[in-house]
Structures are given as structure tokens and as C-alpha cells.
Amino acid sequence: MKAAIDLRRLWCLSAIFGLCSIAPAIRAAENAPLPTVNSVDLARYVGSWYEIALLPNRFERQCVSDTQARYTAQDEGIRVLNRCRKADGHVDSAEGRAKIVAASGNAKLRVTFFWPFYGDYWILALDDDYSEVLVGTPDRRYGWILARRPDLPEARVQGLLERAKALGFDAAAFKRVPQIQPLDDAS
Numbered sequence: 001m002k003a004a005i006d007l008r009r010l011w012c013l014s015a016i017f018g019l020c021s022i023a024p025a026i027r028a029a030e031n032a033p034l035p036t037v038n039s040v041d042l043a044r045y046v047g048s049w050y051e052i053a054l055l056p057n058r059f060e061r062q063c064v065s066d067t068q069a070r071y072t073a074q075d076e077g078i079r080v081l082n083r084c085r086k087a088d089g090h091v092d093s094a095e096g097r098a099k100i101v102a103a104s105g106n107a108k109l110r111v112t113f114f115w116p117f118y119g120d121y122w123i124l125a126l127d128d129d130y131s132e133v134l135v136g137t138p139d140r141r142y143g144w145i146l147a148r149r150p151d152l153p154e155a156r157v158q159g160l161l162e163r164a165k166a167l168g169f170d171a172a173a174f175k176r177v178p179q180i181q182p183l184d185d186a187s
Contacts, residue, residue, distance in 0.1 A: 050146065
């Protein structure tokens with residue numbers, strides 16, 4: 001009996017030691033400077049994006065499905081229109097604007113929906129044909145997977161979640177966004 005207890009203690013200590021030894025690596029990824037893509041062609045980036053997954057946040061809590069962002073180039077930056085379907089079926093929208101951060105290759109933007117308060121919007125992964133993107137904030141509290149279509153293949157979603165994890169985001173905390181009745185330009 002005593003040998004069984006000692007083995008359990010040894011196993012618990014080994015498990016704790018093992019977790020403690022990987023914790024610094026996890027913290028290092030979470031605290032490392034967040035790299036963005038090298039450059040973004042804004043003419044290709046603007047347009048409509050469907051939200052596929054996100055790290056839940058208070059400013060989207062009313063959204064139950066069909067979340068979409070539309071970016072439009074303007075002289076002073078980018079117009080941002082976010083829309084989603086609420087539980088009662090009505091469409092909610094928020095309009096803002098984004099400024100490009102100098103010397104970022106257009107990969108870092110500062111977005112406001114309520115001036116003078118701005119939030120970071122960093123492009124962390126972007127495929128070559130500009131059809132899917134991972135966006136996040138440098139503190140890793142907020143993150144989004146967006147796609148040009150409402151139905152991103154699961155393998156692509158998993159690839160972006162793996163990238164988020166490698167960058168120090170809590171990939172398991174990303175919540176899927178149902179695209180049941182995707183919003184179109186007339187909605």
C-alpha cells in the first residue's frame with residue numbers, strides 16, 4: 001500500500017515538474033513581440049470578410065451569427081463596417097475607421113469605433129490570394145479568423161488556429177461563428 005502511495009506521489013511530482021518545465025516556453029510565446037506579415041496590399045485586402053472564429057469579447061457579445069466585416073479604402077484611411085445577426089434576427093452594425101501604422105508594411109492598423117479610443121488590428125497570417133486571414137492584438141486578448149467566403153474548410157481553420165497558438169494565443173479559446181444566413185451587400 002505504501003509503495004502505491006509513493007508511486008502516486010512520484011507520478012504527481014513528475015507531472016508537476018513536467019508542467020513547470022513547459023510553462024516558461026508557453027509564457028515566452030505569450031510575451032514575445034507579436035510578428036505580423038511583412039506587407040499587405042490594401043487594394044487586395046479591402047472588401048468583405050466573414051468571421052469564421054474569434055476570441056470572445058464584450059463588443060461582439062450581441063452577435064449570434066453571420067458576423068461580417070467590410071473594409072473600404074478612403075483618403076484618410078479605411079472605413080470599417082462590422083455587421084452581425086442578433087438573437088432576435090435583426091442585423092446590428094458598427095461603423096468605424098482604421099489608420100495604417102507607419103512603417104508597418106500596412107500590416108498594423110489602429111481602429112476606432114468610438115473616437116478617440118483606438119484598438120490595435122494586426123495582420124498575423126494572410127494567404128497569398130487574400131482569401132483568409134488571422135488578425136489579432138499584440139496583447140493576444142483579441143483574435144479573429146476571417147475569410148472571403150462564409151465556409152472556410154476545416155483544415156484551413158485548423159491551420160490558422162495552429163498559427164495563433166504558435167504566436168502565443170489561446171487557440172482553444174477561439175469560438176466558431178455560425179454563418180447561417182450570411183449578410184450580403186443589401187442587408
